[in-house]
């Protein structure tokens with residue numbers, strides 16, 4: 001609608017503008033007349049030849065061209081020509097007579113008379129012409145006056161037309177302006193119109209979409225409705241069925257109500273019984289709580305007693321572990337003879353199971369474990385021939401804090417050590433040694449294998465310490481742990497976690513008498529955040545550890561290794577703090593010189609000598625500690641006799657808890673070495689080194 005009216009307005013405006021432009025053309029045609037001015041002779045307009053005629057009425061009569069009289073003299077001819085041109089009426093021509101033939105004097109008189117006549121005629125003619133000319137002049141004057149009047153009329157009309165033209169021009173300008181405005185408006189309207197159209201089209205599309213969606217919804221609703229109808233139909237059928245069922249249920253309810261009444265009576269009786277039982281239960285629960293409380297108190301007492309027992313035992317404990325016999329033990333000892341006697345079953349060099357069992361039995365030393373209850377005893381037997389040729393049977397019995405048989409697992413061994421390892425979180429210095437000859441299983445006990453089952457005491461103890469530290473967090477304890485791993489080889493300290501070359505750097509052992517802390521200069525002390533980190537450190541150290549081949553063990557470690565875990569704890573709730581350390585020492589092989597095969601090799605000889613020196617220094621320290629514990633308070637403890645004892649000074653004093661794990665080889669060939677170790681361990685076990693003290697603030 002709006003657009004229709006807009007276009008109509010636009011069309012009418014256009015038409016008006018065209019009419020004005022047409023009107024504008026009219027005065028322009030008349031301008032030609034005006035241009036002529038009053039001094040110019042009037043010319044008919046080329047554009048509109050009839051316009052003047054129509055406007056001014058009759059035009060001037062056309063001037064008739066007079067015919068020239070046939071005059072003989074040139075003067076007369078000119079005069080005549082002038083007269084003829086000025087005369088509109090044709091002159092009255094006198095009849096021209098033919099010229100008379102010359103004659104005599106009479107004839108000349110006659111001729112004069114003729115001339116006079118002719119002159120008169122001419123005179124008359126001239127006067128006639130003049131009269132005619134005068135009449136013409138009068139007529140022309142009148143005509144001129146008429147023309148002038150016409151011209152002034154034309155001028156007036158020209159001025160009027162000029163004014164009209166000016167008006168028309170100004171009107172045209174105004175109309176053009178209007179036209180421009182109108183065309184602008186028209187454009188605006190057109191744009192708005194286009195916008196409205198596109199909006200309407202978008203609206204339309206949207207509506208179309210909505211309509212489609214509504215149709216889709218409608219279709220879905222219709223299908224829903226159909227389904228609902230089906231459901232209603234089904235429900236109606238169910239209701240009908242249930243109405244029938246209800247009837248039978250009502251009958252059943254009647255029967256059940258009767259039953260319920262009977263049950264109610266029964267229930268009342270049970271409630272009475274229940275009240276009695278509740279009282280009994282309450283009493284029992286009270287008793288359980290009392291017992292639990294007693295059990296907790298008992299546990300605390302047990303722990304205290306356990307600690308007291310440990311303290312009374314003198315805080316140096318000895319475990320003995322016999323390793324199982326290995327295939328390599330049998331093969332190395334018997335393989336050559338087995339091959340020569342044809343006992344090898346296949347070409348791979350492995351004996352058959354029966355042969356293996358027999359070889360095993362042959363290789364085994366006579367070791368027995370008679371204490372099946374407490375596992376504290378080990379008996380070693382040997383038969384030998386006396387000088388008189390009689391068979392001599394020897395038997396040695398040893399008692400330790402715990403004896404582990406060859407089949408004992410790493411977990412079982414750790415079970416006994418865990419309490420000790422845990423004490424370092426309470427601020428104790430704990431020291432665990434693995435002592436024994438080469439190949440007796442010291443490294444296996446301390447470091448163990450790569451799997452969870454074969455993991456040794458070091459990773460297990462570290463894991464335990466981390467676990468306990470984590471548990472104690474709830475009681476306000478925050479622990480910081482750091483570790484170092486050292487090796488003492490030929491009385492030289494090497495940093496197993498360092499980067500430098502072995503035996504090059506000089507590391508010094510320092511003891512702080514105030515804090516009781518032992519430090520070693522220039523060694524890597526690694527902050528520990530997880531047990532897995534410790535495993536990485538162990539394998540790093542393993543790679544660096546000096547390993548030299550000896551006859552006793554192809555991978556024999558000829559150095560002592562000392563892993564130290566230092567733990568510092570602070571209790572934010574109680575303000576307590578403590579500092580403990582856990583030293584796990586894998587001692588070098590304790591075998592005698594001739595057994596190690598080192599006597600023939602200078603380097604091996606030096607190694608063995610320094611190992612023996614440090615082990616005997618360890619024995620001396622323990623013995624001195626024992627004497628001191630027996631009352632000789634001024635007894636000098638020779639810690640400085642070896643790097644090992646000096647390093648472990650603070651963990652070997654009365655302030656620490658010490659455990660020695662004696663590792664034994666099960667082989668009969670190692671029996672003498674085993675007996676030496678057992679005797680040394682017994683000495684240690686019989687030593688009391690005083691009471692361990694917590695390092696708490």
Ligand SMILES: Nc1ncnc2c1ncn2[C@@H]1O[C@H](COP(=O)(O)OP(=O)(O)OP(=O)(O)O)[C@@H](O)[C@H]1O
Nearest residue numbers: 323324438439440441442443444553555556557589
């Ligand atoms: N309880 C055990 N169960 C199974 N194998 C063991 C056990 N103890 C030791 N072994 C094995 O016996 C061999 C020697 O053990 P290990 O290297 O630990 O002896 P060692 O006393 O540390 O020797 P060294 O003094 O040369 O370090 C190793 O192959 C080890 O795996």
